[in-house]
Amino acid sequence: MGSDDLELLRQLAKGNEAAFESLYERYQRPIYRFVLHMSGNAASAEEITQEVFMTVIRKPKSYNAAKGTVAGYLFGIARNLMRRKMQQTCHDVPLLENGVEEDSPEAANIDLLEELSHAESLECLRKAVLALPEAYREVVVLCELEEMTYPEAAAVVKCSPGTIASRLHRAKSMLRTKLKGQGHLKRCVG
Amino acid sequence: MPDRNQTDEGLSAALRELAGSSRQGASPQLGLMLKDSFRRHYARRRRMFRLRIAALTVCMITLGLAFWLRLPSLKSKADGPVVVHMIPPEQVQPPAQISILGKGHPVASGKVFPHSNSSIATNEFVALPSFAMVSAGDELRVVRLEIPAEDLRLMGAPVTEEIANRRVTADFVVGHDGTPYAMRLVNFKENHP
Numbered sequence: 001m002g003s004d005d006l007e008l009l010r011q012l013a014k015g016n017e018a019a020f021e022s023l024y025e026r027y028q029r030p031i032y033r034f035v036l037h038m039s040g041n042a043a044s045a046e047e048i049t050q051e052v053f054m055t056v057i058r059k060p061k062s063y064n065a066a067k068g069t070v071a072g073y074l075f076g077i078a079r080n081l082m083r084r085k086m087q088q089t090c091h092d093v094p095l096l097e098n099g100v101e102e103d104s105p106e107a108a109n110i111d112l113l114e115e116l117s118h119a120e121s122l123e124c125l126r127k128a129v130l131a132l133p134e135a136y137r138e139v140v141v142l143c144e145l146e147e148m149t150y151p152e153a154a155a156v157v158k159c160s161p162g163t164i165a166s167r168l169h170r171a172k173s174m175l176r177t178k179l180k181g182q183g184h185l186k187r188c189v190g
Numbered sequence: 191m192p193d194r195n196q197t198d199e200g201l202s203a204a205l206r207e208l209a210g211s212s213r214q215g216a217s218p219q220l221g222l223m224l225k226d227s228f229r230r231h232y233a234r235r236r237r238m239f240r241l242r243i244a245a246l247t248v249c250m251i252t253l254g255l256a257f258w259l260r261l262p263s264l265k266s267k268a269d270g271p272v273v274v275h276m277i278p279p280e281q282v283q284p285p286a287q288i289s290i291l292g293k294g295h296p297v298a299s300g301k302v303f304p305h306s307n308s309s310i311a312t313n314e315f316v317a318l319p320s321f322a323m324v325s326a327g328d329e330l331r332v333v334r335l336e337i338p339a340e341d342l343r344l345m346g347a348p349v350t351e352e353i354a355n356r357r358v359t360a361d362f363v364v365g366h367d368g369t370p371y372a373m374r375l376v377n378f379k380e381n382h383p
Binding site (some may be wrong): 032054055129144176 | 194198201202204205206207208209211212214215216217220221223224225227228229232236346353
């Protein structure tokens with residue numbers, strides 16, 4: 001996939017429209033979903049996806065294969081654009097940023113799969129994800145929602161896979177605490 | 191600990207469900223718009239590329255032309271321009287009458303071309319080294335040039351140091367391609383700086 005992506009990018013740089021279409025079809029969904037789950041805003045997701053591919057159209061040679069995969073490059077552009085946008089709009093209001101309680105026995109006893117099975121409860125979960133601090137939210141989005149491996153997510157976030165693992169663990173703790181502590185679960189499941 | 195693992199799995203499953211329930215991609219309009227942008231961007235780039243190539247070609251041609259036009263003046267190391275006179279065929283001896291002086295006899299200022307401002311002329315052409323390459327069918331003609339004597343020496347004419355810094359008028363027997371085969375001195379004058 002990596003060398004294939006690289007070849008697509010090379011062809012794209014030569015003006016090959018089919019190569020652009022292939023690359024777009026391959027990455028527009030994951031990038032759109034990544035931005036959507038990070039921002040919680042479909043319009044922002046659409047706008048940033050557009051900006052990512054416009055960057056690829058305008059500067060296809062700015063990709064450096066030595067720095068990572070094409071996927072990592074595209075997610076990196078999306079991530080930077082999203083951060084810039086969030087700084088402008090101040091939508092990022094992280095909750096639980098200061099001092100996250102470790103899992104309490106009560107929290108561990110909650111059967112989330114059972115309780116978060118309806119649309120309403122999913123909405124509660126979506127809000128809880130959006131309320132996570134950005135560094136934790138992005139690992140949840142990349143590893144859980146986009147089902148990337150730790151090394152893949154590490155390439156996007158530009159940190160080590162170990163950091164990804166620890167952030168994910170902490171993010172899940174935050175989610176459990178958040179869902180339980182604010183009574184969302186009870187409300188969500190009725 | 192098993193409870194914790196079960197909760198983790200439950201949370202992961204719920205998150206996957208959340209991912210599945212969200213909108214899965216950008217609108218089809220975005221795809222169409224981006225493809226259109228791609229086409230326009232690369233059409234513009236191609237136009238710019240062609241324009242650059244055309245500009246480069248024009249520059250190269252202009253430079254070549256400028257160099258070619260300046261070539262005669264570059265060749266002339268003297269102050270004045272090279273003056274070319276075409277001599278009517280009836281006024282000059284035909285090339286067939288060229289009498290070849292040996293290349294080993296340099297034109298001495300005191301002998302053949304004495305030091306003076308008076309016009310001198312010899313009836314004999316002196317063969318240049320290129321004379322050996324003249325072909326029988328070549329259409330020869332005679333041109334008159336005013337050039338530095340030093341240039342004559344570069345062409346292989348036997349010119350001594352004494353007159354090397356003077357401008358001379360000479361007749362040249364040239365081939366159809368401009369190759370000089372022989373020359374004769376018409377006159378020379380002192381170089382007045």
